[in-house]
Amino acid sequence: MAPFPSRLVDTTRVASYFSSFPVKNCEYDALPTIQKALNSTIYSCTAPGTKAQRKAEYRHTNPAGNLFGLCFSLSEADRLGYTVQFIEFLCIVDDVMEDLPFKEACREHCFLREALSDGYYQDEYEAEPIGRSRKFLRDIRTELLNDNDPSSLVLLQTLDMSLEHRDSLDVEFLTLEDYIPYRKKNFDYEFVCQLVRWAMKIPMKFSPEKELLVSKYEHSIGVTAGLTNDYFSWEMERNQPTDRLRNAVAVLIKEHSIPESEAKVMLKEHIMKEEKKALELMHESESNKEDFEQVTRYLTALELFAAGYSFWCSTCPRYHRIQKDDFN
Template sequence: MSEVDRLAYVVKFIEFLCIVDDVMEDLPFGEACIEHAILRQALYECYDNDQYGGRAAGLMKSFLRELRIELTGFDDPSTPLLLKTLDTSLRNRDSDDSEFMTLAEYIPYRKTNFDYDFVCQLLRWGMNIPPAVQDNPLARAYDNYIGVIVGLTNDYFSWAMERQEATDRIRNAVPVLMKEHSISETQAQIMLKEVIVNEERKAKKLRDNIMSRTKADEELKRYVTGMELFAAGYSFWCATCPRYHRPQSAGLLEGLY
């Protein structure tokens, strides 16, 4: 649903964030914070002559700088906001080494670590959605449901891989639920699935409400449709990609799809 001249940039940003996530999560926490700060320099013209790429940010920094320069050619007031939102996301995405004890505490961090505010802004920018839609309370409520769904769905399907990784910080809802409720890993996975399905029900109810309103803003309806497609596509990717794929029983999957 992106505008033709913006689709390639949407794809580039999504792939870029996947690579950033892969690289940064393998670094010790303190070093990851430094590398994120180096990467953010690519978003500022005053650093264009600075070629220092740290230990890991080098090629990503060059790629992001080129994207920023290309985007300056867009005569659209939402483009500077897009880049500003990305800067904020890169600053905050892996800046907390807390050990979360409850799912309620973890979810806001999960959305931040997922770059969710930027993803929403990127989809709005790609679809050329008017700024007024962003301020609509219904859009914000729907964004919140989708953010919880995609973040926790990623946790659900990536846990088989993440549980085996050597890292100084595990960022997944499964161990959070295990601690919060003193339950086994299998029980936590089942509970996580139930949380996701419940959020999907809420999102569907709100979507149906928005779509049934004859006087509702057509741009709002278009945005909600775009976000629904994003959530569906991303959830499908999490469920099937080689990166996360492990043999799964039908019982665990059937509640999600």
Template sequence: MPPFTSQPVDTTRISTYFSSFPVRTCDHDSEAVSTIEHALQSTISSCTASGSSERKRAKYRHSNPAGNLFGLCLTMCEADRVGHVAKFTEFLCIVDDVMEDLPFGEASIEHAILRQALYERYDSDSYAGQVVGDMKAFLREMRKELVAQNDPESLRLLQTLDTSLHNRDSVDDEFRTLEDYIPFRKTNFDYEFVCQLLRWAMKVPLKLEAEEERLARQYEHLIGVIVGLTNDFFSWEMEREQLETCDRIRNAVPVLMVEHSVSEAEAKAMLKEVILREERRASDLRAKVEVSGSERLKKWVEAMELFAAGYSFWCATCPRYNRPQNEQH
């Protein structure tokens, strides 16, 4: 099925949106709205308990009047796969909400238990861990759905997810430079899996021919830096409030404060400049692809730019990052 219809978004009315990328949304397509809402409701009800802080956070995440997160980010995905993308992505958001409240060692154990859902040999193992039981059951059903498709690309996607869950919170280091922090930020964002998931959703091969793959990976890296640091830029005030209750805060703002011996305000200004610099690099590379790239590669690069733009716009407008923390509950 082709992608849902999408429309451009007027970003000039949003003073907090500083990205140079244009934004589109499929929020005005009633079928898209229905598909996304059904996927969200299914995931949230399956992975969180009624009245829990995780459920409140999930619902609050999607209370943005400026646009739905997935409606903004998934404008070029095939219509029959958007539901799966929304489910997987929301699932990972919920996992993140749960794990960030656990000490590092406990989070590592819970991730290992969760990964069992990706293997049939553990289906008879009823141990649900301390916090991941519902999520493990949900992920097991998602695995079964993809395996039933009998598609090698779907199986490869599940392998990438397993690696992502293994790596996402496996480092307990404190980072002192942005250069050292960025690879961790992409890993903690499940970015490799997100890229593969979006390719799968667009029916773009998960492994392209050598030169196409090189350019695609180069562009994906730039977009990964942009979305990861954009999240840090807008989420910092919320995360700062969690310092007393969490044993690890992963954000580029304190990294830049340490690296350059600057104030919080100066670090945020520096971070904004880094994001815009990476956007310029991405735009330069896209221009090269437009000249000599295949139609498939051009489509993929456009989709990744729209993904980054939609995510940046959501971060700039969502209540989760733009209201005081005590208003979220």
């Protein structure tokens, strides 16, 4: 199947959107598919009236555009629903884990990973929040493996590795350079890259020559998207009760002994530099005389992912109208 039709978004009306990447949205035709997948995920992985469910529902109240319509507009129509389910599942898990002490969060991630193994079994914890998510993940795994598509197995293996490494370091980052590799891991970025490929039905791995260019581009987009999220989520995260504050603004404040207003300016400049690197790599792909058509399609999808995510972060109520009392 082809992707749902998408339209260019007029970003000039949003002063807070500072990316030069164009934004597209496929929700106009894809919204029923997106909403069905969202409902399935939210109400399977969270219990009625819980903080996790309220946060999940609030995440999708952005009048400027749906998160998934903005970020995954090149996904094949028959795989967009799974894409929504995977990403929303990870968002819910993140919401739950950030409220737990570090060691407990690590144990819960291990518990989730069992759903991706052959040794999974149903147990008495299934009605609890993490048990709900574990069963949901197991059901998706069963569906995908029944199709006997090797790329689905690669995708699930990448998800397992992502769950193993996310939020796995209990350290204080002293420099932005040290923080960035962690930020990409905690953003599930390697999984996101594989999910984009899988959803577009393009190779999960290109030739070594092509992968060299692709890996550089993936890095720049990962840095751009991850740090953009930090930029816009800082006001929400700065006062959260947690034993581990993970945000580039906090890192820059400590690294350079500067106030947060200066740290945000510095972070924005770093994001724009990384975006410029990505644009240069895109031009290199487009000018290549060899068969780089699928590579360019993939890089375009990543650009649209970063653009859509940046636009969503710059407009969503979650980061701009923080409803503290609703989520206590």
